Amino acid sequence: MFPASFDYKAPASLSEALTLLGQSDDAKALAGGQSLLPLMKLRLASPATLIDLRNVPELKGIRGDGGGVILGAMTTYFQAVDSPLVQQKTPLIVQALRQVGDPQVRARGTIGGSLAHADPAGDLPAVALALNGRMHVIGPKGERDIGVRDFFVDMLTTALEPDELLAWVRFEATDTPHTGTAYAKHRHPASGYAVVGVAAVVMLDDAGNCVEARVGVTGAGGHAIRATGVEQALNGQPFAANVEAASAHAADGLDLLSDAYASADYRGHLARVLTRRALNEAAQKARG
Numbered sequence: 001m002f003p004a005s006f007d008y009k010a011p012a013s014l015s016e017a018l019t020l021l022g023q024s025d026d027a028k029a030l031a032g033g034q035s036l037l038p039l040m041k042l043r044l045a046s047p048a049t050l051i052d053l054r055n056v057p058e059l060k061g062i063r064g065d066g067g068g069v070i071l072g073a074m075t076t077y078f079q080a081v082d083s084p085l086v087q088q089k090t091p092l093i094v095q096a097l098r099q100v101g102d103p104q105v106r107a108r109g110t111i112g113g114s115l116a117h118a119d120p121a122g123d124l125p126a127v128a129l130a131l132n133g134r135m136h137v138i139g140p141k142g143e144r145d146i147g148v149r150d151f152f153v154d155m156l157t158t159a160l161e162p163d164e165l166l167a168w169v170r171f172e173a174t175d176t177p178h179t180g181t182a183y184a185k186h187r188h189p190a191s192g193y194a195v196v197g198v199a200a201v202v203m204l205d206d207a208g209n210c211v212e213a214r215v216g217v218t219g220a221g222g223h224a225i226r227a228t229g230v231e232q233a234l235n236g237q238p239f240a241a242n243v244e245a246a247s248a249h250a251a252d253g254l255d256l257l258s259d260a261y262a263s264a265d266y267r268g269h270l271a272r273v274l275t276r277r278a279l280n281e282a283a284q285k286a287r288g
Ligand SMILES: Cc1cc2nc3c(=O)[nH]c(=O)nc-3n(C[C@H](O)[C@H](O)[C@H](O)COP(=O)(O)OP(=O)(O)OC[C@H]3O[C@@H](n4cnc5c(N)ncnc54)[C@H](O)[C@@H]3O)c2cc1C
Pocket: 028, 029, 030, 031, 032, 033, 034, 035, 036, 037, 038, 053, 073, 074, 099, 100, 101, 102, 105, 108, 109, 110, 111, 112, 113, 114, 116, 117, 119, 121, 122, 123, 124, 160, 164, 165, 166, 167, 191, 192, 193, 194
């Protein structure tokens, strides 16, 4: 299948990219192309202009930031997974991104593209939620930060304006004492996407009480969410005695997706089971 014809621009700076984006009502940023190009080939998207971000230096790079790690939007999955800083500060990113698609997708797909696309079955959105991600966005009116919980608005819809670009994302580090993280996923057998995926961060005290649990769930509903019912049932409570009952809240309030592969009931079941698995694995790492 072939996409409709389009103009192609490859700006060499962020300001040039933003100018080009603002010049057309029908321009789209191109990152790794792993979601946008299939949509164009299916004619589900037909932008008049593609603005390729590959040469924009301001969107690249990985760096530490106090208690966090900043990943430029154009960081590929492979670059994130291979980064010693990411491995040390946010091993959850590494564990989850190793499970994305296949090597070709991980070589081309980017952090910014994954989050801006907001696929309901994408892995990184759940991780960003569990790591209290902060999106740094730049547009014609200036720069702003969007907390991850306000970023995912609906299926394939974020708080980004059409003339804005996601520049970088800050993830909270988890290399703190008594803290563990884990990602549990049920892969779609054909695409590798998350039928359901659960990212968990667990902090315990010396007595085994849960100081803080953060749980991001993807694949179950129209967009990734924080499982606040699970978190509230665990925070301040003995972890081991409460993890099973807390996990039962994983699909609370979700309008569960249903398709030929997985019914809504099955997705709800997966959300509960994978939440328990992710929490237990994270707690095991937190105990050291
Ligand atoms: C066979 C296959 C299997 C896959 N399996 C998985 C999987 O298991 N798990 C998973 O999570 N994903 C999977 N994916 C999707 C993959 O992760 C995509 O790479 C990702 O969703 C989009 O990233 P990208 O860099 O390719 O973005 P693109 O496709 O280039 O862009 C996606 C969207 O984001 C916008 N965009 C990109 N960058 C920016 C920016 N900086 N600012 C604003 N908007 C921007 C684009 O305009 C476009 O609308 C799979 C894809 C394929 C083809």
